Amino acid sequence: MIYKVSVIVPVYNVEPYLRKCLDSLINQTCKEIEIIIINDGSTDNSQLIIDEYALKYDNIKTIVQNNKGLSEARNTGIKHSSGEFLAFVDSDDWIEKDMLHEMINLAKIHSADIVLCSLQNINDQGKIIKKLPELHQLPERIDLTQDFTIFGEMSCFACNKIFKRELFNDISFPKNMHFEDVATIPRLFLKARTIAKSNKYFYQYLVRTGSITRNYTIKGINMFDAIDMVKRDFIKSVYVKNLQDWHKFIIFQGFYCFLAYYAYVKNSTSRNQMFAKLRKIITSEHITKKQIFTYNRFKKNYLCSLSLKKIVFYVLQLIKL
Structure with a gap:
């Protein structure tokens, strides 16, 4: 099968959340997708869950590597992908079932190099705690050569966008760097000409309550x-x-x-x-x-x-x- 989208999912010790993430990908209304799961050195039972899904679904590709960090896991996924577009989903998050169908459709209608949507923060109880609108003031189709304001206003998330795979021909996520998305996403926009967007909150970003997941140094x-x-x-x-x-x-x-x-x-x-x-x-x-x-x-x-x-x-x- 020729895949329209390769969805790259880095996994590191997310056993309690992984099934919900993978279910949201398997149940996409767009079926021409491949799901590339990179186990980046997990020490919990994440691999057992990955193996279970890989045995059941033919469009899942799995890779196991020593822990190298988020950037290298994504880069590994890019190297093993074959889709016309690339998407990145964090393994404790999930996406709405129509996300990839609508975004691919927008890419086709507008001949877009990048398509983005809005996202929202969700807590462990499934409650929306913050909406993160992405450029709602701009039209559905954005010609960057005519209006470049997006560059100085956008959030540099990788997860709420799909990218033409050619944009990554000479770009990769930097290894061992905080703010890897800031170092990468704007550079992809600099290679793009046309952007499309949906104002729908397709991407659900889990904020784990009662846990501190970041060390500020x-x-x-x-x-x-x-x-x-x-x-x-x-x-x-x-x-x-x-x-x-x-x-x-x-x-x-x-x-x-x-x-x-x-x-x-x-x-x-x-x-x-x-x-x-x-x-x-x-x-x-x-x-x-x-x-x-x-x-x-x-x-x-x-x-x-x-x-x-x-x-x-x-x-x-x-x-x-």
Whole structure:
């Protein structure tokens, strides 16, 4: 069979959640999909579940490797994929049954290189705790050569998009890097010409209650390594003259998203090093405090859209710059 989509699913110790994820893929209304499951060194019973599904469904391909991290698991999946488009689903999340059918249909209608949808955070009880609309203010078809604003406003999630596989011909997820999506997704957009989108909340992102799954350390400084990777591609792209959108990209990812991580770092030495790096990039890119303060996302001032506590935090950091 010629597959329309290869769905890449990295797995690492997600035994309690894996069945729901795989069921959501098996039950897609689009049947021309292959599911590539990469067991990235799990030590629980995840492989038993993978084997059970692989025996039952012919369109599942399984790979077992030593633990190498999310990026390398995704890269392994890309190498073993054959679909016209690639999709990435985290193994503790799930997707709505019409997601791939609708997104492939949008890709066909608009000859799109990338198609995206909205997503929402779900807790363990299945309750929606936060909706994450993705570019609802833009039309269904976006010609990036005519409107490049998406570059400075989008969230760099890999999971709520499908990508033409050719976009990955010379791009892979960087190994052992925090913010691997920030280093990768914008570079794929720089190679694209046409984007399509659905405003439906097809992707369900599980927020595990009562657990801390992230360790906030000096590795957060990788944000600036990611931005450097994107810049190398940006200056070689057809969009190089879109300097305002480049500045917006740095403001959103390098200031707001970076500081959202930095806020949880406890080590004072690490915090000093990280903030010095932030100050350096803002200065070297000639971004002013006014640009940061007046940054608009989705046609609204981003800072003013936040809670009072977050506004105070960001303003204090802005004063320190």
